[in-house]
Amino acid sequence: MTTLSSSFFTGKVVVVTGAGGTLCSAIAKDLAARGAKVALLGRTLGSLDRVAATITAAGGVALPVECDVTDVEAVERARAVVADKLGPVWFLLNGAGGNQPDAITTSIEFTPAELSPDKPAGLRGFFNLDLRKFEDVVKINTLGTVIPSQVFGRELAALGRGSILNFASMNSHRPLTRVAAYALAKAGVVNFTQWLAVYLAPAGIRVNAIAPGFFLNERNVKILCTPDGGLTSRGQNVMNHTPMKRFGAAAELCGTVRWLLNDEEARFVTGQTINVDGGFLASTGV
Numbered sequence: 192m193t194t195l196s197s198s199f200f201t202g203k204v205v206v207v208t209g210a211g212g213t214l215c216s217a218i219a220k221d222l223a224a225r226g227a228k229v230a231l232l233g234r235t236l237g238s239l240d241r242v243a244a245t246i247t248a249a250g251g252v253a254l255p256v257e258c259d260v261t262d263v264e265a266v267e268r269a270r271a272v273v274a275d276k277l278g279p280v281w282f283l284l285n286g287a288g289g290n291q292p293d294a295i296t297t298s299i300e301f302t303p304a305e306l307s308p309d310k311p312a313g314l315r316g317f318f319n320l321d322l323r324k325f326e327d328v329v330k331i332n333t334l335g336t337v338i339p340s341q342v343f344g345r346e347l348a349a350l351g352r353g354s355i356l357n358f359a360s361m362n363s364h365r366p367l368t369r370v371a372a373y374a375l376a377k378a379g380v381v382n383f384t385q386w387l388a389v390y391l392a393p394a395g396i397r398v399n400a401i402a403p404g405f406f407l408n409e410r411n412v413k414i415l416c417t418p419d420g421g422l423t424s425r426g427q428n429v430m431n432h433t434p435m436k437r438f439g440a441a442a443e444l445c446g447t448v449r450w451l452l453n454d455e456e457a458r459f460v461t462g463q464t465i466n467v468d469g470g471f472l473a474s475t476g477v
């Protein structure tokens with residue numbers, strides 16, 4: 192019989208990318224509170240420092256490391272810093288990702304006006320998208336997952352243990368309107384999670400993904416909520432398809448994250464994407 196340890200995370204090094212953001216800052220704090228030593232990676236040192244300060248004030252161990260996860264050399268440098276300051280890595284959470292307004296269409300379907308030389312200034316259809324912005328979104332969400340998986344995964348494979356957790360989305364399963372680049376990328380994350388899980392099984396490394404439903408962050412709050420705290424029509428549409436009738440709270444991801452990482456509890460689980468979505472995927476909205 193396996194003896195479950197309440198201190199599974201104690202002293203283990205976790206690398207969290209996107210750790211200054213809404214979801215991964217909460218996850219990093221939760222893992223640190225359970226004794227993990229947390230390396231916080233992101234491009235903005237100020238936001239990483241704030242998360243680290245909260246963790247250390249509570250008696251935990253956190254190391255902020257400025258790093259663009261789409262830059263191989265920057266991730267290699269971050270790995271060296273983490274190895275030097277915290278020791279060998281056990282877990283990698285690929286949380287860095289997201290969307291950007293210029294890669295989102297303003298219309299949910301084709302309109303002839305997007306082809307017109309007199310196209311209204313505010314209209315951005317598929318045929319008006321700047322492909323460099325489109326590529327940026329695909330890159331951060333796909334290569335931004337692949338690169339740390341290669342750099343830190345190499346270390347895990349050499350040690351023959353550990354786990355990688357990727358961040359998928361509702362878009363991974365069926366694309367939402369307007370966000371083609373993000374949807375394409377997040378579908379790729381699920382596919383890559385399966386691919387890497389198969390590839391790394393002989394190395395003793397499990398690879399899974401978590402797919403959050405709708406959790407407000409600084410970016411999507413502008414799309415889903417009105418300035419007075421109400422819902423936009425898109426926000427209302429999300430609510431109509433969410434049986435629990437609310438957005439998720441970052442803390443509600445932490446239990447699933449801990450379960451997926453914990454070899455004592457999820458030892459035979461790999462290649463999976465676990466949805467934490469208040470029932471969104473189960474609902475047809477009809």
Ligand SMILES: NC(=O)c1ccc[n+]([C@@H]2O[C@H](COP(=O)([O-])OP(=O)(O)OC[C@H]3O[C@@H](n4cnc5c(N)ncnc54)[C@H](OP(=O)(O)O)[C@@H]3O)[C@@H](O)[C@H]2O)c1
Nearest residue numbers: 209211212213214233234235259260287288289358406408
């Ligand atoms: N919120 C949701 O409803 C939701 C739903 C499904 C999936 N997700 C996914 O869950 C993850 C976390 O989302 P979130 O809501 O916490 O978003 P967030 O608050 O925007 O956090 C994302 C973080 O990623 C970092 N980042 C972006 N590009 C980066 C790069 N090139 N290198 C390093 N770090 C980078 C950002 O920090 P810097 O800009 O400072 O680098 C930011 O702190 C993302 O992958 C997102 O796509 C979120």
